[in-house]
Amino acid sequence: MGVQERARKDVPRKARFGPVGWLRWGWRTLTSMRTALILLFLLALGSVPGSLVPQRGVDPDKVARLYEQSPTLAEWYDRFQLFEVFTSAWFAAVYLLLFTSLIGCVVPRTATYLRELRRKPPAAPKNLARLPHSAAFEGDLEVEEAARRLRGLRFRVVTGDGWVSAEKGYLREVGNLFFHVALLGILLAIGAGSLFGYRGNVLVVEGDGFANTVAAYDRYIPGSQVSAESLEPFSLQLSDFQVSYQVEGDKRGQALDYTAHLKVNDSPTALARDYALKVNDPLEVNGTQTYLIGNGYAPVFKVTDGDGQVAFDGPVPCLIEQKTTMTSGCVVKAPDARPSQLGFLLRFLPTSVPLTDGTHVSAFPGQVNPEVQLIGAFTGDLGVRSGKPQSVYELAPPEVMKKLTPLVMGSNVPKPLAVGQSLDLPKGTGKLEFTGVREWMTLQIAYDPGRVPALLSAGVAVVAIAASLLIRRRRVFVRIREGRVDVGGLTRTEGSAAGFAEEFTEIVKALSAGEKDVR
Template identity: 85%
Template sequence: MSVQELEKPRSPRPAGLGPVGWLRWGWRTLTSMRTALILLFLLALGSVPGSVVPQRGVEPDKVAALYEQNPTLAEWYDRFQLFEVFGSAWFAAVYLLLFASLVGCIVPRTATYLRELRRKPPAAPKRPARLPHSATFDGELTVEQAARRLRRMRFRVATGDGWVSAEKGYLRETGNLFFHVALLGILVAIGAGSLFGYRGNVLVVEGDGFANTVAAYDRFTPGSQVSAESLEPFSFQLADLKVSYQVTGDRKGQVLDYSAHLKVNDSPEAPARDYQLKVNEPLDVDGTQSYLIGNGYAPVFRVTDGKGQVAFEGPVPCLIEDKNTMTSGCVVKAPDAQPEQLGFLLRFLPTSVPLTDGSHASAFPGELNPEVQVLGAFSGDLGVRSGRPQSVYELAPPEVMKKLNPLLMASDTPKPLAVGQSVDLPGGVGKIEFIGVKEWITLQTAYDPGRVPALAAGGTAVVAIALSLMIRRRRVFVRIDAGKVEVGGLTRTEGSAAAFAEEFTDIVKVLAAGEKDVR
């Protein structure tokens, strides 16, 4: 290597993108159509667990049952926020990225679209016969006549010296643009519902009432802008619940219909009105909708303590253990019992039948022969006054309760209690009596101000995507020279050349026809 080569200055190394370059690259990537489609797919994919895994806001009883049956799986579900999919951090991240992507896509495309609308069609080429679709005919057609006839076919027209240029199909881009705007509108509507809406779940037993207040809900999920005063002040009483079942055939026991008879007061001053609440037919009070989402049985028990006083009396909602037969598990707590608090584990059988081994099971979900099995009786501290939260469907841990052996539990297969029967506890500490059966319903009350805008945006998206798929961009050029007319046409939409061929033939016929034929 020579001295001159050593002293020759080297070309500078290419500089990196730098912070501004990386930001520009990130924004372009985020606002690209490919990224928007990926985010839309992720949003749809992320909604799948919300349909498969029970959600706390909709099915809290199933969430509790999953914790009992498979606590390890339930903990993993909770760790990934699968019990609250639509309120999870990862779902919100995809939602916000899609929102930003759509905004970044719509704004420049709108500007480009508006410029295209103001731009006139280009001048006709000198040789229209070279275009994919062409035709030539002789006639006394003038530029003004050709322009007028093309306008009648809804073409945008520009004219020049001996030529006419026409363009059609701008609604395709309009539909494409409105589709993206509609998607953005759906996201905004969902966001508005999250901010200003609320959801609540409540269980109501026959004969009991409900008032739309925060304290009355078993679970209440408000938006960040919702206060206690935001709730619509309506109330109702559950007068009766009727559930009809298929009684014969292969589908015996299948539910045919649910109907809850409510006495509704739209406001504290309004008179009561009757309303039949059904599945997918919610109670609507000024935009607040209450949906029937579940039902079950609430056997009525009376617990008498060792001093002969009634320590507990009332209906006890039971968790469904078998949906096909409505076999349900119940927990009765009598914290006011003296001298010791009492608790009971029970199983309710709507249609009890004896089995060959001497046990009993429910054969039908309807209430035909209701009986209750006493699975366990306990005395001791129930822990209801400890200040710690406790499920109404669970007793205190066995180590703090003393198990009792009622008379009817002397064998492994005790006879269940029918309505009106009771069982005494040993040592004279009390007894429990099965005195009747009521039913309960679970409701989801929801107020969502974005519901109607989301529906309107969804309808707009359907119409817009139909326009973008059905309409084709096409151009027609006409050259007139000494009685010779050359017509050329082309389509600006891929895959639509064959469909345009027939339309182009009709256009040529209209141009070649006499003035009286095209009016």
């Protein structure tokens, strides 16, 4: 064997992680306090898009408008699940990692703390003058008397031959543990809400009602453990919807108050009761909460076909195009019209005013001079019976629109229609009449069994973190020999030495009561 081969054999090889080593390293990294804080920050950061980007489960109307105004941006939002942040895969991954990390933090720290509680304070050092805080006085203080006085100050005390050792501040670690347990409680409450809760959205027009059944929802998102029988069997009817606006000043047109006057039946056999639903003041029926989240206008139209028959008669909820003036886009479909189906694109102007170029706009969001402007009228197969779902805010998909025959469009568009006015369509194909205006509201109905536990856990977390920040772990030692009493103290909490100085002075005063001070 050559010299070089022997040298290579003598060089120690670097240790390599095996599968078990990597698993241990990954677990220790995941359950470290630093990782838990990072995951908590990521969870908070991930919640930001849920506040900035409209959510399908909260405001589907805004999501629809975003698709119309910026389809490319909306597609990218959808790819990253930003329209459904709190049910997205990436948010759930951070949530589960944080849950695991907190369990890995709490369990070993709890075991360590229980061992610490059983451990007695250490014996007093021989030279107390070396401690960060020290004092001495002359007197005939006895060990038992010193121990009694320290117990009166809520110290845990251990005595020995001529010495006393005392410690307190154990609740600091209790605060840390309860803070982490409270975070686990919040996560568990959120998980319980996801499993056993549900939420949904529905649009209700004045004069119409809603019954809390799956079929009545426009959008329904149940938890995995929720069935149709789990829904609270209440119902409501919208009698009147009122909005008050600022009429003067720089904030003219700004909404001041929204009130939905409801008739509510808490159960199928219960008598109806009146309820005024407002923003941030939900209706609650046995834990199910109903929130007012949006409103708009629903002009009432009557469509008569070419055969003289009424093909459509009712309110049409319009999608808001301009929030400041409540200018809204409306779509009217009359699939039962004969001899051919009819469709209309319209714009509702709550307070219509003419411009110098002959066009009309809305100058105020309230109903001062409501008019409807016809954008286009079409005839042909609207595709509503094709079996493919269609949006109520869209006349027809692009491929179907190409096949429709325009009746009124472009330069042929007449002046806006006021309430009670009608428009005869060309070639005897029918008539459109604007008969009135109603308002609509959008509701979010939610049942979340984890709501109260999450609130309680959040309260515990606040109290616990305050306790962990305010309580200091500190030790006090006393040595008595030949008429001299030496007192020393130190803190076991980093950065709290300055705050302990005043307390140490008071402890010395309590021990030296009636004795002669020498230092």
